[in-house]
Amino acid sequence: MCRFSLPPGYTRTKPVKKPKLGVLLPVIDAILEADGTAPAKQRHSAKRIFERLRGQHGYAGGLTVVRDYVRVACCLPTLTKS
Numbered sequence: 001m002c003r004f005s006l007p008p009g010y011t012r013t014k015p016v017k018k019p020k021l022g023v024l025l026p027v028i029d030a031i032l033e034a035d036g037t038a039p040a041k042q043r044h045s046a047k048r049i050f051e052r053l054r055g056q057h058g059y060a061g062g063l064t065v066v067r068d069y070v071r072v073a074c075c076l077p078t079l080t081k082s
Contacts, residue, residue: 020061021069024053028066032073046070 018025028049035043044052046067053059053066 018065018069020059021065024057024059025069027053027057028069029073032070 031044031049031052047063049070050059050063050066059066
């Protein structure tokens with residue numbers, strides 16, 4: 001009756017748009033790249049990057065969007081830099 005024992009999950013056909021964060025992705029990448037050579041105690045946390053974006057660049061988005069991007073950019077640098 002049904003081809004699958006469980007219904008297949010939803011998959012996105014296009015990447016998610018980031019209207020507020022999209023223009024600041026190069027800034028975040030530059031911060032993370034500079035942190036690569038810094039000692040562990042002096043590296044930026046996602047919250048500190050968020051505070052810098054809000055203070056220096058007028059970012060009006062949320063912390064979780066920045067946190068999600070930083071998590072992906074730190075762990076998988078080959079996917080975010082193209």
